[in-house]
Amino acid sequence: MVYTPNTEAQRQEMLATIGVSSIKDLYTDVPSSVIDPQIELPAPLSEPELMAHMRQLSERNADALHNATFLGAGSYNHYSPSAVYRIMSRSEFYTAYTPYQPELSQGTLQQIYEFQTLICQLTGMDVANASMYDAGSALGEAAVMACSITKRNKVWVSPRLHPEHKAVLKTFSDGHGIEFIEHDAHFSDSQELPRDVACVIIQNPNFIGEIRDFSDLAERVHAADAILIEVYDPISLGLLKSPGELDVDIAIGEGQGLGIPMSFGGPYCGLFATKEKYVRQMPGRLAGMTKDKDGKRGFVLTLQTREQHIRREKATSNICTNEALMAVAATAYLTCMGPQGLKRVAELSYQNAHFLANRIAKLPGYKILSRDPFFKEFAVQTPIAPRELNKRLLAHGIVGGLDISGFTEVEGTSNAWLLCCTELTTKEQMTKLVGLLAEMGS
Amino acid sequence: MATEPLIFDLSSPGRVGFSLPEVDMDEAPQLDARYLRGELDLPEVSEIDMTRHFTRLSQKNYSIDTGFYPLGSCTMKYNPKVHEDVAIMPGFAHIHPYQPEESVQGALQVQYELQNMLAQISGMETVSLQPAAGAQGEFTGILMIRAYHRARGDNNRDIILVPDSAHGTNPATAASAGFKMVSLKSGPDGNMDLAALEASLSDRVAGIMLTVPSTLGLFEPNILKISEMVHKAGGLMYGDGANLNALVGHLRTGDLGFDVMHINLHKTFTTPHGGGGPGSGPVACKSILADFLPGPIVVKEGENYTLRQPAKSIGRVKNFWGNFGMHVRAYTYISHLGLRGLKRVSEDAIINANYIRVQLKDWYYLPHDRMCMHEVILSGKNIKAETGCATMDIAKRLIDYGMHPPTVYFPLIVPEALMIEPTETESKETLDQFIDAMRKIAHEAHEDPELLHNAPHTTEVSRLDEVGAAREPNLRWRRPSEAVVPAAPVLEAVGSGTA
Numbered sequence: 001m002v003y004t005p006n007t008e009a010q011r012q013e014m015l016a017t018i019g020v021s022s023i024k025d026l027y028t029d030v031p032s033s034v035i036d037p038q039i040e041l042p043a044p045l046s047e048p049e050l051m052a053h054m055r056q057l058s059e060r061n062a063d064a065l066h067n068a069t070f071l072g073a074g075s076y077n078h079y080s081p082s083a084v085y086r087i088m089s090r091s092e093f094y095t096a097y098t099p100y101q102p103e104l105s106q107g108t109l110q111q112i113y114e115f116q117t118l119i120c121q122l123t124g125m126d127v128a129n130a131s132m133y134d135a136g137s138a139l140g141e142a143a144v145m146a147c148s149i150t151k152r153n154k155v156w157v158s159p160r161l162h163p164e165h166k167a168v169l170k171t172f173s174d175g176h177g178i179e180f181i182e183h184d185a186h187f188s189d190s191q192e193l194p195r196d197v198a199c200v201i202i203q204n205p206n207f208i209g210e211i212r213d214f215s216d217l218a219e220r221v222h223a224a225d226a227i228l229i230e231v232y233d234p235i236s237l238g239l240l241k242s243p244g245e246l247d248v249d250i251a252i253g254e255g256q257g258l259g260i261p262m263s264f265g266g267p268y269c270g271l272f273a274t275k276e277k278y279v280r281q282m283p284g285r286l287a288g289m290t291k292d293k294d295g296k297r298g299f300v301l302t303l304q305t306r307e308q309h310i311r312r313e314k315a316t317s318n319i320c321t322n323e324a325l326m327a328v329a330a331t332a333y334l335t336c337m338g339p340q341g342l343k344r345v346a347e348l349s350y351q352n353a354h355f356l357a358n359r360i361a362k363l364p365g366y367k368i369l370s371r372d373p374f375f376k377e378f379a380v381q382t383p384i385a386p387r388e389l390n391k392r393l394l395a396h397g398i399v400g401g402l403d404i405s406g407f408t409e410v411e412g413t414s415n416a417w418l419l420c421c422t423e424l425t426t427k428e429q430m431t432k433l434v435g436l437l438a439e440m441g442s
Numbered sequence: 443m444a445t446e447p448l449i450f451d452l453s454s455p456g457r458v459g460f461s462l463p464e465v466d467m468d469e470a471p472q473l474d475a476r477y478l479r480g481e482l483d484l485p486e487v488s489e490i491d492m493t494r495h496f497t498r499l500s501q502k503n504y505s506i507d508t509g510f511y512p513l514g515s516c517t518m519k520y521n522p523k524v525h526e527d528v529a530i531m532p533g534f535a536h537i538h539p540y541q542p543e544e545s546v547q548g549a550l551q552v553q554y555e556l557q558n559m560l561a562q563i564s565g566m567e568t569v570s571l572q573p574a575a576g577a578q579g580e581f582t583g584i585l586m587i588r589a590y591h592r593a594r595g596d597n598n599r600d601i602i603l604v605p606d607s608a609h610g611t612n613p614a615t616a617a618s619a620g621f622k623m624v625s626l627k628s629g630p631d632g633n634m635d636l637a638a639l640e641a642s643l644s645d646r647v648a649g650i651m652l653t654v655p656s657t658l659g660l661f662e663p664n665i666l667k668i669s670e671m672v673h674k675a676g677g678l679m680y681g682d683g684a685n686l687n688a689l690v691g692h693l694r695t696g697d698l699g700f701d702v703m704h705i706n707l708h709k710t711f712t713t714p715h716g717g718g719g720p721g722s723g724p725v726a727c728k729s730i731l732a733d734f735l736p737g738p739i740v741v742k743e744g745e746n747y748t749l750r751q752p753a754k755s756i757g758r759v760k761n762f763w764g765n766f767g768m769h770v771r772a773y774t775y776i777s778h779l780g781l782r783g784l785k786r787v788s789e790d791a792i793i794n795a796n797y798i799r800v801q802l803k804d805w806y807y808l809p810h811d812r813m814c815m816h817e818v819i820l821s822g823k824n825i826k827a828e829t830g831c832a833t834m835d836i837a838k839r840l841i842d843y844g845m846h847p848p849t850v851y852f853p854l855i856v857p858e859a860l861m862i863e864p865t866e867t868e869s870k871e872t873l874d875q876f877i878d879a880m881r882k883i884a885h886e887a888h889e890d891p892e893l894l895h896n897a898p899h900t901t902e903v904s905r906l907d908e909v910g911a912a913r914e915p916n917l918r919w920r921r922p923s924e925a926v927v928p929a930a931p932v933l934e935a936v937g938s939g940t941a
Contacts, residue, residue, distance in 0.1 A: 001783055003520055003712075004790045005869040011793060014870060018796045020813075026792045027692060028813055029661035034697040039562050042555075044780025047524055054774060058533030060548030062541065071538040074761055081460065083489050085530075091507040092500035095521050098718040101847055102908075103838070103901040107502035108717040114449050117918040121483045127917050130718070133574035136761035144618075164761045171736070171757035174585060175620030213476050241479045254761075261530075264549050265539030265762025266574065267720035279915065285718065290911035297445055298903040302911040308577070308614035309852075313623045318614035321575035321708065325716030328496075335449055335492045339482040341460035348463065354470035373471050390542050402540050423462060 002047075062399060064262065068429035069399040072377045072420025073207070074135065074162055075268075078235060078345060079424050080259040084332040088259075093328050098285070098321075102300045108324070109299035112287035115331040122237050122334065122342075123251045124244020125273035129284035131327040132270025132319065135254035136165050139201070139231060140172030141283045141317055142250045142272065146199035146227040147178055148316075149281055154197045156183040160206035163407060165231065169201075193224035199249075203231040204240070207407070208370045208418060209353070209377030211240060218247035234258055234271065234330075235422075236375050238339075238346030243273070250274045259333030260326050269326035280306060283317030345423045349376035352421035352430070359434045360419075365441045369416060377420040379404060383441050386417040392440060398433055443902040446498050450919050453485035459492050483921070502902060503717070504846050510872050514817045514849035514861025515609070515657060517687050517709035524778070525713070525771040534770050539762040543748055549766065550747035554740040556773045557724075560705055563776075563784070564683070565696025566726035570735040570752075571764040576684060578759055579704025579723030580615040580651070585756045586702055586727065586734040587649045587678045588619065593734075593754060596676065599648035603677075605634060607658055607853040612651045612682060621648060628855060632658045632810040634668060643675035653682040654695060657853045659795065659817040659861075660810060661688075669699020678702065678731075686710040687865070688792060688816035691785035695726075702727040707765075710787075711772035722768035738763065790866035791816040794873060798862055801877045805884040809856050817863035821856055831887040833858040835894035839886065842900045843879035 006014070020026065027035060045053060064077045071077075088094065092107065099105030099112075112130045119128035132138035143155050155173070157166060159182045169180060178198075193200070200221050205211050214230075221228040230248040232240075235257045243251035255269030256262070274282055280303065288302035308315040337345065353376045360366050365383030380401070382389060390400035401419040421430070487495075504511070511518035529535065537546055557569040573579040584602065591599045602616035605626045616623040624642055629635040650672050655661045662668065669679050681695045681703030687710040689695070695703050707713045707722035715721075727735065736759050737751035749763070779787070792815055799808065799818040806820040822833035837847030837860070849861040864873055886893050898904065 001786050002778070003522060004783075004786050004866050006790055006793070010870045011790070014793050014797045018793070018800050023789050023793075026789065026796065026813060027661075029663045030693055031663075031666055033666075034693045036692060037565065037694050037697055039691065039694070039781055041559060041562060041781045041784075042777060044783055045777055047778070050524065050774060050778050051528070053777065054528045054770075055531060057548040057552055058528075058531035060546075060551070061533035061537045062545035063532040063536040064538065065532045065536050067545075069538060069541075071540050073540060075539055077536075077538070079462070081489075083459075083493055087493070087496040087500075089526065090497065090500040091521075092503040092505045094526075094714040094716050095506035096503045096717045097511065097513055097516055097518055097715050097846075101504075101837070101841070102906050103841055103898050103903055104504035104846060105502075105717075106902060107499035110446065110448070110502070111496070111499050111717075113918070117448075117450065118484065120918050124479075133578060133720075134761050137574065137578065137759065162761075164758060167758040168760060171585065171759055174588075174756070175618055177620070211473075211477050215476055237479065238482065239473065239479065240477055245479060261535040261767075262538050263529075263535050264537050264546065264766035266760075266765040267722075267767050268761075279917070286915070286917055288911040289916040290907045292903040292906050294904055296903055298906045300906045300908050300911050302908065302915055302917070305912075308610035310610070311614075312610045313613035313617040315610070315614040315617075318577045318581060318611050318618045319575075320577045320609075320611050321715075321721035322719040323574075323716075324718030324720075325714070326720060328717065332492065332496055335485055335487060335495075336459045336489065337484070338457075338459060338486040339484045340458060340486070341462060342482065342484065344460070344462045344465065347465045351465060351467040351470050355467050358469055373473055373477065387542075391544075394542060394545055399538065399541055399545060 062394065067397045067399050070401045070419045070433065071399055073402050073418055074164065074254055075262045075265060076257045076420065076422055077262060077424055078257045078422050080261065080333065081336050083336055084259040084329055087332040088325055088329045094325050099301060102298065106299060109287045111328060111331055113289060113299050115327045116287065118331060118334045119271055119273050122234060123273045124242035125251050126276040127279050128271065128273035129282055129286055131323040132272050132284055133323060134266065134268040134270045135231060135252055136168035138270030138272045139165050139252045140168050142229050142252050143169055143178060143199060144172060144176055145281050145283065146229060146250065147176060149278060150198040150225065150227060152196050152198035153177055154179050154181060156181050156197050156200045158202045159184060160208060161201060161203045161231065162207045193221055193226055195224050197224060197226050199227040199229050201229045205233060205236055205375040208379040209374035210370050211373045211375055214246050235346055235349065238342035239350065255326060255330045258330035260329050267323055267326055269323040269330055281316060283319055285322060348423035349421055352425045353378060356419065356421055356430045360437065363438055363441055376422060377418060380417045380419060382415045382417050385415055389440060393436060396436055443502060446495065448919055449485050449487065449495055452487050452491050452495060455486060457486045457488055459487050459489045509845060510868060510876055511846040512848045512862045512864050512876065513846065514863040515684060516849065517863060517865060519712050519865035520867035521712050521714040522775065525774050528774045529767050529770050547747055550740050552773050553769055554742055554747050556769050557740060559776050560724055560726055563690060564703060564705060564726040565694025567729045568732040568735060569724050569726045570739050571724045571769055572736045572759060573704060573723035573725055574760050574765050575719065575721035576704055576706045576723045577611040577615060579725050580611055580682065581618055582725045582736055582759050583680050583702040583704060584615055584619040586731050587680065589734040589754065589756050590678065590731055591648055599646055601647045603642055603647060603650040605652065606855050607656055608651060608653060609657060609682065609684060632660045633662055633664060636664060639668065639671060643671060645676060647675055647677040649678040649680050651680040651682060653685055654698065655685050655688050655815040658810060658819055659814040661815055665698045684709060685816060688788055690788050691781055692788050696728065702731050707768050707772040711775050713768040713771040720765050720768060722765040787866050794864040794866060794868060797873055798864060798877060802880055805881050817861060819856055820860045820862065822858040822860060825884060825887050826858055829887040829891045831891050831894040833860055835897060836860065836883055838905065839883045839894045839897035840879060841898035845876060845879060
């Protein structure tokens with residue numbers, strides 16, 4: 001068999017060495033009543049048959065290489081340079097385990113240290129961990145961490161937070177007695193944050209792409225000894241004020257845009273960064289620089305007493321496996337882009353979104369719902385149900401926007417549509433979309 | 443191998459490694475300064491600098507593709523290359539999770555069929571592919587158990603039982619879900635102490651988390667009795683599927699009385715470990731828990747696949763539909779092997795582990811001298827007593843023989859533990875080389891203990907100062923001009939662990 005190299009003769013020889021006569025004898029501790037049940041699985045395929053089968057399944061999907069896509073909302077069609085894929089597909093990275101034996105893992109450990117640094121540079125925060133599963137679960141962990149630091153259990157959530165983030169927060173809160181309160185972070189100037197609030201969670205740009213001014217928010221949150229958590233889009237930080245500049249305490253990002261394919265929703269890469277003073281309350285793995293016994297520079301996993309394999313039920317989180325390989329992609333991407341490249345991606349996305357919005361705004365029956373300035377996404381009120389629009393657009397090779405009619409935070413929600421542009425969106429694609437919308441609206 | 447500079451040391455102002463269109467539009471409003479960031483301090487390198495840097499870093503890694511990697515409990519088996527080619531097919535890699543369902547029928551079919559395959563293999567009714575890893579699967583399962591009790595008005599169950607041999611994620615999960623964790627001592631034979639279990643069961647117990655086979659690499663012979671006892675007390679059985687590789691195709695966790703379990707696709711179904719992730723931890727359950735699964739899950743209506751939220755779902759544990767890239771790989775693997783191939787996985791994993799057991803038991807202490815499953819736990823305690831060489835020394839010396847050490851110091855209940863999981867993808871020849879090296883090391887411990895104490899001798903770096911790293915953490919590079927305020931010193935123990 002293809003992945004089990006021992007020959008039948010070797011298997012027999014090994015069974016004899018073990019001192020048993022048959023395969024059956026290996027399962028002696030298993031109750032006989034449960035051995036060899038009926039299991040229905042498809043007949044095995046050879047490798048060429050398998051490739052053909054998988055290619056057929058793959059071709060039943062409308063991919064972003066052959067279709068224009070205007071979907072965003074937490075998963076983005078940004079460009080990933082070939083070099084990024086080539087690096088993450090080196091099998092020395094992808095077939096290694098967690099670097100628990102540092103002498104054999106200096107490559108991964110140094111890469112994690114560089115990733116941590118890059119995320120700090122990007123966000124303006126002091127420390128970042130080696131990655132979380134995704135932004136949603138990282139945010140859940142951040143809320144738990146804030147409650148644990150402040151010993152409070154109320155969490156103020158901005159209403160225009162991604163609805164899936166809200167859903168994950170709700171699940172995470174269940175075990176911790178955390179109470180979520182949706183509250184506009186722009187509470188009036190005269191209002192003070194109640195002192196039983198553990199943290200305030202904002203998203204910038206928010207779910208419908210709006211960029212808000214949060215310059216004075218941290219000061220007011222800190223006045224109540226509470227924690228400020230910001231969810232950011234790492235691509236936006238090519239242009240926009242960083243969490244560090246806003247004096248945010250915990251910065252959570254979805255790293256998918258950093259060279260990671262959309263892949264129908266995962267695997268992605270949760271970015272988790274905080275201030276130096278909170279490092280010991282932080283979940284997740286951390287690599288640190290140290291020296292070997294000859295004084296040579298090296299890297300190890302460190303501060304592991306926060307983690308489940310040492311601290312068990314007293315750990316800061318139960319996380320073990322993270323998204324290490326996706327962090328390799330993000331490391332390579334940020335390195336490849338540098339400050340100028342990231343700024344270019346952000347500017348192109350920003351300009352494209354406004355180019356499209358300006359044209360849609362002129363169509364009868366359409367209205368832009370997101371307030372200026374918005375970044376690369378915006379909500380539109382449509383004259384026809386978004387679901388219907390998407391269906392018709394698909395026939396023209398266009399994957400339309402997200403139907404957010406159920407999202408209660410947007411006015412005119414009976415027909416609300418969230419569109420997204422990136423640096424990969426072309427003028428031709430936008431012109432074609434606008435042309436089709438004009439036809440459909442009339 | 444030379445020390446590789448940090449990527450930040452390779453930076454030159456103005457150098458670029460990207461190629462993107464120019465910005466040729468200016469319709470967007472000029473952003474006010476209050477929205478704009480200050481300087482963005484990222485490295486500026488060329489593509490060749492970057493390619494060489496990360497290639498050289500990769501060469502500093504040990505990996506399955508470079509050698510034997512017998513990490514117990516981690517299932518470091520070969521990751522087939524065909525999986526990687528499938529996962530990057532445009533129709534899998536470049537589709538958005540919110541696309542209209544009619545535009546992703548192929549992807550939904552993969553998920554639907556994988557759900558069914560995992561249900562068949564585990565002997566469970568329904569599967570959610572959402573959890574991103576084993577620990578998140580555990581969290582999901584424990585929340586489902588709580589939801590089940592609450593839905594029945596049974597609100598006093600606040601305890602989860604966890605054996606002392608369990609992975610650290612089990613107690614951490616119980617705590618994360620808001621339960622009190624009560625630890626159960628294992629008996630001297632490695633099995634569960636049924637009297638201790640009986641004494642711990644009460645109407646406060648929500649459930650028990652058990653790993654099958656156990657982290658001692660043993661199959662619990664009383665498992666049916668244990669299920670019966672837990673169910674009789676009103677509790678539910680949670681199965682940690684980390685060791686499913688030992689059972690796949692030959693028996694089903696569901697038939698042992700488990701109500702809910704997670705399955706690590708990155709172990710049994712060989713999606714790559716990626717240097718620590720991504721994983722994927724689908725949760726499978728019996729019909730009594732199906733309504734509580736996190737959603738959405740994929741259902742088939744006529745000829746169409748569609749996403750559906752279970753009726754009393756515990757909600758979401760992450761964004762979107764799970765680590766789809768891993769689902770594609772696991773589906774490819776199961777489609778490739780079929781039932782016969784999967785049965786062979788289990789058989790050869792067990793043969794290989796027992797072969798090592800009988801070949802090393804005269805050299806190392808074997809705490810449980812009986813048939814093991816897919817991994818064998820040895821102990822270096824006798825060697826330590828006789829020579830002063832600890833398990834860590836043995837592990838580091840193995841590196842000089844060109845192999846990755848086994849998991850060490852886990853499970854916690856075995857002193858000086860060496861947890862060896864060869865997996866089915868290794869040949870007898872490779873195992874013989876490992877056995878030979880382990881015997882030589884046992885000999886060296888007696889002849890020349892310093893050789894072990896100072897190992898490894900062949901790597902770029904020797905043993906690293908982990909205590910110093912934790913005492914004064916250096917977790918990022920800073921420009922020499924940036925002042926660093928070190929965190930307050932805190933002393934702590936540093937150990938090895940597994941996941």
